[in-house]
Amino acid sequence: MSVTHLLSRRADDPSSPPPPHHRPTWAQIDLDAIAANAATLLRVATGSGLMAVVKADGYGHGAVPVARAVLRGGAAWLAVALIEEARELRAAGITAPILLLTEPPVSAIADLLDVRLTPTVYTPAFITALDAAARARGGPPTDVHLKLDTGMRRVGAPEGDWHDVLTLLSGAAGLRMSGLWSHFACADVPGHPSIDRQSRAFRAGVAAARDYGLTPDLLHLCNSPAALTRPQDHYDLIRCGIALYGLDPGDGLFGALPLRPALRWVSRVSLVKRVAAGEAVSYGHRWAPPTDTTIGTVPAGYADGVTRRLGGLGQVVVGGRRRPMVG
Numbered sequence: 001m002s003v004t005h006l007l008s009r010r011a012d013d014p015s016s017p018p019p020p021h022h023r024p025t026w027a028q029i030d031l032d033a034i035a036a037n038a039a040t041l042l043r044v045a046t047g048s049g050l051m052a053v054v055k056a057d058g059y060g061h062g063a064v065p066v067a068r069a070v071l072r073g074g075a076a077w078l079a080v081a082l083i084e085e086a087r088e089l090r091a092a093g094i095t096a097p098i099l100l101l102t103e104p105p106v107s108a109i110a111d112l113l114d115v116r117l118t119p120t121v122y123t124p125a126f127i128t129a130l131d132a133a134a135r136a137r138g139g140p141p142t143d144v145h146l147k148l149d150t151g152m153r154r155v156g157a158p159e160g161d162w163h164d165v166l167t168l169l170s171g172a173a174g175l176r177m178s179g180l181w182s183h184f185a186c187a188d189v190p191g192h193p194s195i196d197r198q199s200r201a202f203r204a205g206v207a208a209a210r211d212y213g214l215t216p217d218l219l220h221l222c223n224s225p226a227a228l229t230r231p232q233d234h235y236d237l238i239r240c241g242i243a244l245y246g247l248d249p250g251d252g253l254f255g256a257l258p259l260r261p262a263l264r265w266v267s268r269v270s271l272v273k274r275v276a277a278g279e280a281v282s283y284g285h286r287w288a289p290p291t292d293t294t295i296g297t298v299p300a301g302y303a304d305g306v307t308r309r310l311g312g313l314g315q316v317v318v319g320g321r322r323r324p325m326v327g
């Protein structure tokens with residue numbers, strides 16, 4: 001264990017919460033596991049590099065320490081969803097290339113260029129505005145990655161727009177299309193028919209780009225589940241998030257791979273009391289013990305992500321044994 005943090009605070013001793021610990025509930029983040037997971041994924045991706053997805057505060061594990069860990073584990077790139085997330089990494093002194101996964105509003109372009117990240121582009125309006133801003137700044141062209149929508153139907157250029165965006169990019173003096181990518185919708189269900197369809201559509205997109213004289217250095221298509229199951233789609237980078245944190249993105253996709261969970265959520269039991277048979281417990285009095293029992297209170301709640309829906313469903317491990325969350 002390398003880091004413990006409660007929200008974003010850190011302490012050096014992972015066996016106890018960071019000070020002040022008036023409320024003994026904390027997350028233990030094993031950064032060595034994250035670094036080792038990056039190295040394991042790189043062994044799977046023979047010939048490809050690793051783009052580590054550290055959006056959403058490193059999937060809640062702490063973006064800056066996670067970024068340092070994955071870079072130590074061999075990642076070549078980082079990826080984030082927001083300019084703000086990239087700014088946090090740059091402010092911490094991280095100089096690795098960072099891909100912004102979605103187009104921000106046009107009003108954010110000045111910030112985007114300041115933070116030195118590589119934007120993803122897919123709409124004619126954004127490409128035109130970014131090209132103008134980049135040319136106005138002078139200097140070498142700004143690297144961009146074009147995202148093609150091959151079937152996710154969320155963001156990315158739909159096939160009907162490929163002609164327009166490729167035409168714009170091939171004539172944009174302020175931009176250099178250094179990457180081309182897409183994203184699977186159902187890679188967590190190996191054999192889903194959309195996977196082959198998207199894979200074929202991506203190959204068609206790469207060929208279309210070539211027809212416009214665009215030969216990007218970096219092609220990337222695979223998220224974690226595809227990285228584990230679709231070696232034929234690995235291209236230049238695999239773009240992994242969840243597997244880095246040691247969570248299986250599907251049903252048994254890790255197979256024999258030694259990917260290690262990186263997060264443990266720990267709390268002390270703050271109060272223990274006896275409750276007699278039939279005495280209802282907690283909000284709504286929806287649960288009562290069938291026999292006399294002992295109830296322990298764990299000082300965790302909404303702020304930690306414990307929803308009321310876990311009542312009757314969740315479990316905690318106390319003294320090595322699973323106990324139900326009741327009430």
Ligand SMILES: *Cc1c(COP(=O)(O)O)cnc(C)c1O
Nearest residue numbers: 053101183223224239240241242
């Ligand atoms: C979040 C995200 C990923 C990472 O997906 P995982 O399944 O967590 O590996 C990859 N690509 C894009 C575009 C994403 O938004």
